[in-house]
Amino acid sequence: MPRQVNHEARRTRIEDAVISIATESGFAAVTIRAVANHIGASTSAVTHYVDNREALLRNAIRKELDIRQKDAETAIIGLDDSAALRALIEWAVLGSDEQTHRRWLALVLGAVTEPVLRAELDRFNDWWDEQMYQRIARVRPADPLVAADLLNVLVDGLIVTGFDAGHLWPSGRRARLLDTVWRALDL
Amino acid sequence: MPRQVNHEARRTRIEDAVISIATESGFAAVTIRAVANHIGASTSAVTHYVDNREALLRNAIRKELDIRQKDAETAIIGLDDSAALRALIEWAVLGSDEQTHRRWLALVLGAVTEPVLRAELDRFNDWWDEQMYQRIARVRPADPLVAADLLNVLVDGLIVTGFDAGHLWPSGRRARLLDTVWRALDL
Numbered sequence: 001m002p003r004q005v006n007h008e009a010r011r012t013r014i015e016d017a018v019i020s021i022a023t024e025s026g027f028a029a030v031t032i033r034a035v036a037n038h039i040g041a042s043t044s045a046v047t048h049y050v051d052n053r054e055a056l057l058r059n060a061i062r063k064e065l066d067i068r069q070k071d072a073e074t075a076i077i078g079l080d081d082s083a084a085l086r087a088l089i090e091w092a093v094l095g096s097d098e099q100t101h102r103r104w105l106a107l108v109l110g111a112v113t114e115p116v117l118r119a120e121l122d123r124f125n126d127w128w129d130e131q132m133y134q135r136i137a138r139v140r141p142a143d144p145l146v147a148a149d150l151l152n153v154l155v156d157g158l159i160v161t162g163f164d165a166g167h168l169w170p171s172g173r174r175a176r177l178l179d180t181v182w183r184a185l186d187l
Numbered sequence: 188m189p190r191q192v193n194h195e196a197r198r199t200r201i202e203d204a205v206i207s208i209a210t211e212s213g214f215a216a217v218t219i220r221a222v223a224n225h226i227g228a229s230t231s232a233v234t235h236y237v238d239n240r241e242a243l244l245r246n247a248i249r250k251e252l253d254i255r256q257k258d259a260e261t262a263i264i265g266l267d268d269s270a271a272l273r274a275l276i277e278w279a280v281l282g283s284d285e286q287t288h289r290r291w292l293a294l295v296l297g298a299v300t301e302p303v304l305r306a307e308l309d310r311f312n313d314w315w316d317e318q319m320y321q322r323i324a325r326v327r328p329a330d331p332l333v334a335a336d337l338l339n340v341l342v343d344g345l346i347v348t349g350f351d352a353g354h355l356w357p358s359g360r361r362a363r364l365l366d367t368v369w370r371a372l373d374l
Contacts, residue, residue: 026213102296108350109292112285118353125351146367149356153364156351157344163295164312164343166305169336177340180333184371 011049011059013039018060023103027110027117032056054116061107061117065124072131081135082187088131089151089178093158094171101159141186154181198236198246200226205247210290214297214304219243241303248294248304252311259318268322269374275318276338276365280345281358288346328373341368 017038021030032053036043050056075091076084111117133148141147158177162168204225208217219240223230237243262278263271298304320335328334345364349355 025215028212105292105296108347109289111353112350122353146363149360149364150367153341153344153348156347157340160295160343160347161340163299166298166309173336176333177336180337180371184367
């Protein structure tokens, strides 16, 4: 009987390897050869599933971002606009561990030089901006554009601050900060 | 006549190579061999100036952060507390280009796994926190600790947002955001 290859499991191993190498060494280090080495297979075992490096990166990142998107959508089911905004911010900042934050920063930095990452990140950010802006506009703070900017800066800032300070801030400290911003923006 | 080696210039080339490799590929890629390759010299030409990899990283980062610190101190000479706070934030966010921001993120991420980077970053952050907190306490907003947290998150957030969005925000957009935060914190 021929050896059965579980194609779905193989695809997942390849995608996981892309994310793992990128998180550790940046996206510049992600090559078909590096991924093959990482999973202990030949390069042809990788190119059987992806035609080239660009497709390799696109598949892995799109899958990762699709999961993040579904996860966020689940977090806001049934909430009104103001509560959903708060839940989206808390999901982005609190609902993820250090590894997820490192992956996010690796992607954001990688997008500076890799157009395929830029395209996937733009796609995700378009979705995120729509989620945020529609709700902000309905809650109607004094200046919706500034409110959206401040909330976005807050998310990115809280992610980096954890690394900058050497540890994630305790949730109470982050909650006080969010409360201050919520009052300031009249959300 | 023996060939003259300009030791100061050689030290600077080594330090520049450390920063350059780290910005491109992360600090994990910075080794004595990689630095030697980068400057087209032997490893012994590098170890003539630094005993080991730890010293290599420490020298380069300390020099970089000392320059940043002096630069910030120059930006606030003669300003009152409120104006100095604003100038420090603007210096951190506006007064630096994309390369400086990439270097900063590489350092912040590298500090997760490299104790020598963590120590240098802590030293810089202690200085920064003192600059910020003393002034915030004298301006006396309602809650100085939350004010300091929000300003720090703002700096890290504005740096990352530039990469996240694919381009730095225009200065007017950043200024409007800072104005909103200044009013909110009563600074």
